Amino acid sequence: MKYSSYFVFTSKEKPSQAYNISHSLLLRGSYILQLAAGIYNFLPLGFRVLKKVWKIIEEEMDRIGALEVLMPAIHPSDLWEKTGRWQTMDDVMFKFQDKKGTKMVLGTTHEEIITYIVSKYAKSYKNLPLLLYQIQTKFRDEIRPKGGLIRAREFIMKDLYSFHTSWECLNKTYQDVYDAYMRIFQRLSIPVEVVEAFSGPIGGDVSHEFMVITDAGEDKFVKCPNCGYAASVEVAKIGSRNIQYSYTPKENLNKIYTPDLKTIDQLVKSIGKKESDFIKSVLYKEGNEYILVLVRGDKEINEIKLSKYLGCEPVLAKEEDFEKLGSVAGFIGPINLRKKIKIIADFSVLGLKNAIIGANEKDYHYKDVDYENILIDEFADISKAIDGDLCYRCRGYYKLFPALELGHIFKLGTKYSEPLEAYFTDKDGKTKPIIMGCYGIGVSRIISAIIEAYSIENSITWTFNSSPFFIYIITVNIDDEKQFNISEKIYKDLLSENIEVLWDDRKESPGTKFKDWELLGIPLCIVVGNKINQGIVELKINSNFPKTLPMNYFDRSFYDLSLSDLITKIKQIYLDLDRKINGIMKI
């Protein structure tokens, strides 16, 4: 492509709307253009990147025997009503009615539709397993879209669904997909961490998320540097410290006056103690039973873990519940409650001394309370993991990472096949529900993730398989006949070698062209300038190009090459990269 006739409109100014680097650079490089909140145009450059990512995913899906389909984006409500998600996913669905008044929805995900398809055809164990996937637009009316492509309301997702006769078969496919995902991220040179995850409204018991560590993300996970266990904070199990507990009531309780200080945050600011000097007490209700949950002040209760531990889903208590217990919201505590209720403490409470707790009296807290002064029924792992928590496996200390989720894989079981009546006849002649798995990748989000992973202030850094072009040609002075002719020849030679090239053939000053090369993020750049009079052109290398590759080309920022060596050298680099990065294909 020639710059002068291509669709490139770079901008020097930082867009006022963009807060994170990927959003900002995608806009500045004219990769995307916003149409509405969370809704973006992919411009020619952006679409080129999207298709690159798309292609890698397709190749890896095809390789594990998955078959590509394309399902509609518009769905009638009935299938969604059958699975109950017409209600449970209501808040993110774009719903509307057609002319006849039939309720319709723009697809948020496709479990219902794919299960419908498979239920029509796969009637025998002989037809299974089946792996079907698509790369398609999803619509989610997110409460808050964010960060450009990071969370959009219309976005491109790869969704794969697998159908099996047995859990053993599902487990095998789950592993295949896991491996395929690792190859996808390797080929895109995205450093991912795989973490155990919560399966949420998609369903299923086991799931893994593929995360990239970045502040631009919306998730958090902990990882144990000692044994490698990693899990999203929603599910991360925390080890218990080896501390004995024997209840010893405190004789004289010391009250402190804490007017209107109801939250830990307010208390910390006012009293000047650390968050971890407090014990947070939260009152839950399950049926007619009350449960008081205690957690160290710097920690949060994890309701997912709490529900799992209790085997039910307690709800937060209301104002009148506090009164019934002779307490008051904001000042509730485990000591001197009017009624004996169940008290569960998180492991983080073990060993706490001289803590501050609610006194069950408006505007008062108790101080100097030790953990053993509290009558605790049970200790359990019910808090969100934070930095420094104990690894439940090896007793190492967790590190907390901010992360962006790029992929998520689930074992669904029969959550969808039963309500949608996707049954097959097994060898034994019996009718059984199909066992399912589902596996997503945020295709458009990956684009942002690559930028977040490698890019700096004014410069994108694409990876080998994601860059819209492999090489950029700068003709320093386009009016110089010699420079022009040589540039044109190089351009044509590269095209004939099938190397994607963008030639900056504009009548602009050199600085402008160098800045554009950097902003656009293309790995290599050929500079055709004055050195041409000595028969030399320069080959420049994006200094941020992922160094994880064992390739010495990238030790230097530029090479002076004779014209005769240039194309050979570029071909050699290209083929080496291709072999090293895409070579994992050839097993």
Next chain:
RNA sequence: CGGGGUGUAGCUCAGCCCGGCUAGAGCGCUUGGUUUGGGACCAAGAAGUCGGAGGUUCGAAUCCUCUCACCCCGACCA
């Protein structure tokens, strides 16, 4: 959905508090010229119903009311 913020030229913003004359700057764009290894220079020029509606006023970008859009922080997700 709660809290905070912003809408003025293609982009980034000033002007608004304290109403006043033809609404400004930089970048970008157009034309001509000079330049050409790190966002060049000179000259001339085009470009804005000040997000929208209503109101107050002799007079509104500026004050008031309503409204729309977008962004940021929190609970959900690829």
